[in-house]
Amino acid sequence: MFGRAGALALGLACTCLLTAPVWAQQPAAPGPGQLPPLPLTQLDERALSADLDNRAFTLAFTQPVPVQDLLLLLVRGTSLSVVPDPDIAGSFIGDLKQVTVRQALEMILPGLGLDFEVDGSFIRVFRRELDTRLFSVNYIATRRIGDASAGVATPGASFARVSSETNADVFADLSSGVRSLLSDRGTFSLDRKAGLLQVTDAPERLDRVADYLEAVDDRVHRQVKIDARVLEVELNEADAQSLDWGALAEGTARGSTGGAAPRSAPASLRIADIGRFLTALDEQGTVTTLANPQLLALNNEPAIVRASRMPSAGSGPMQDVTLGVTPQISDEGLVTLSLTPIVVQQTADQPATTSRQETDILARVRDGETIVITGLPRDRETRERRNVGITGGWFGRSTVVVRKRVELVILLTPRILSPIGAP
Structure with missing residues (x-):
């Protein structure tokens, strides 16, 4: 179809189209005084990963090493480069055994308040961002x-x-x-x-x-409820100086170490059966309940119980009982009680005569266990009119001062309201 001249023209055109891209890729010759361009190279990501995560080493430092010097030692002999910020500071003493570069950085830098990021072959170390x-x-x-x-x-x-x-x-x-x-x-x-x-x-x-x-x-926020009972016992025996705690503790005390219980009053006594204890207490004297409150107290916060007795004229002295309680609740569910019972009494006809009894007790009980606080005996004088002589009557009556032994007994039962560790 085409003549010889047309075929020659078509061939030249194809040759030009095919060879043009080849000519365009060849760099131009450098001019006078110019350096030839560097050949393009590609980073080996597998080699970088091996240097960062697979290559293990061991380093030991017995003297403080500045963190900048330590970073240079970590990347020595690898394809990695470290770029620390100029404001970083700190030193390191320790022994690194068979750790990679990444593991060493993760273990050392957080303790110095530093962090790092990897960008190709560069490891940038900087101070951690604050939050x-x-x-x-x-x-x-x-x-x-x-x-x-x-x-x-x-x-x-x-x-x-x-x-x-x-x-x-x-x-x-x-x-x-x-x-x-x-x-x-x-x-x-x-x-x-x-x-x-x-x-x-x-x-x-x-x-x-x-x-x-x-x-x-x-x-x-741990909270405890304390059931308190303040009792006053007027002893039956005229010559008794105190309650017989040996009889009271028999069969009612908890945690006994064996042997005969002492007759003298202990500072505190843990009991297992409140009913049997009150029955044994009633056998030794007249029991009067001065107060029966319930306290709610937070952990290590003080609470107070107060009971007052205002008798009629001639029937005995005025009496004020104050009990300060501070509980401490342990993780094991034990309650430590700091107790300060105070008894103040004063006769109504002699305002200047005042007696005060006070003690300080530290006791540890289990949740729901009852502890008895005592050791505050005292004498009470009352005036009674009695008939004298044979006929009695108005002229045969006389005022007699009667002295009786009285002892204060306080029962406390702490109960933890919420379980340990509960929100």
Whole structure:
């Protein structure tokens, strides 16, 4: 179809189309004073991965090594490069055995407040980014004081209060605990009124603060109900100086070590059967219940029980009984009670005559176990009009002072309301 001239023209055109791309790929010759371009190379990702995760080594340092020098040692002899930020600081002492570069970085850098990222063959080391979290602290923004005091101000009035040298400030203790967990870059702000704690630090430090707050919250919000019974026993025997605790403890005491129980009053006694104990107590004298309250107390927070006796004229002295109780609940469900019973009495016709009995007891009981507090015996004088002579009558009556031995007995039964570790 085509002539010779047409075929020749078509062939030249095809040749030009095929050879043009080849000519375009050839670089131009460098001019005078120019260096030839470097050949294009491709990174071997398998070699980088082997140097970072597969190549194990051992290093031992008995003297502090600056972190910059340590980073250079970790990548020596590998295809990796390290680029530390200029503001990083710290040193390392330790023994690294059969670890990879990545493992060494993950173990060493977090403790120094540093982090790293891998970009190709470059390892960039920098200070860790700070984070901020808000925590709720559900505590009352008041400071409690924990001691019991009692007294008689006037013949017809008495007082009781909770005050002492030992005070409890949850927020102050919380601030001290959080401060000890933060790094030198960490900060926090505690708002007592709103009940919010704002903490800024590295993520692992914030995790420690969260664990600490959870543990504090579990302990602070533990609550115990204390069934209290304040009894007064007027002994039947005229010459008795105290209750016969040997007879009371027989068959009712818990945790006996064997042998004969002492007749003298112990500071505290744990009993297993309250009914049998009260029956044995009633056999030794006239039992009067002064108070039978129920207390709700938080862990390590003071509570107070007060019972007053205002007798009629001539029937005995005024009496005020105050019991300060501070419970501490352990993880094992044991309750440690700090007890301060105080007895103050004053005769109505002699306001200046006042007697005071006080003791301080520390006891540990199980959940639901009953403890008996005693050791506060005293004498009570009452005036009774009796007939004298044969005929009696108005002229045959006389006022007789009768002295009786009285002992105070306090029964306490603590019961933990919520299980240990429950929210």
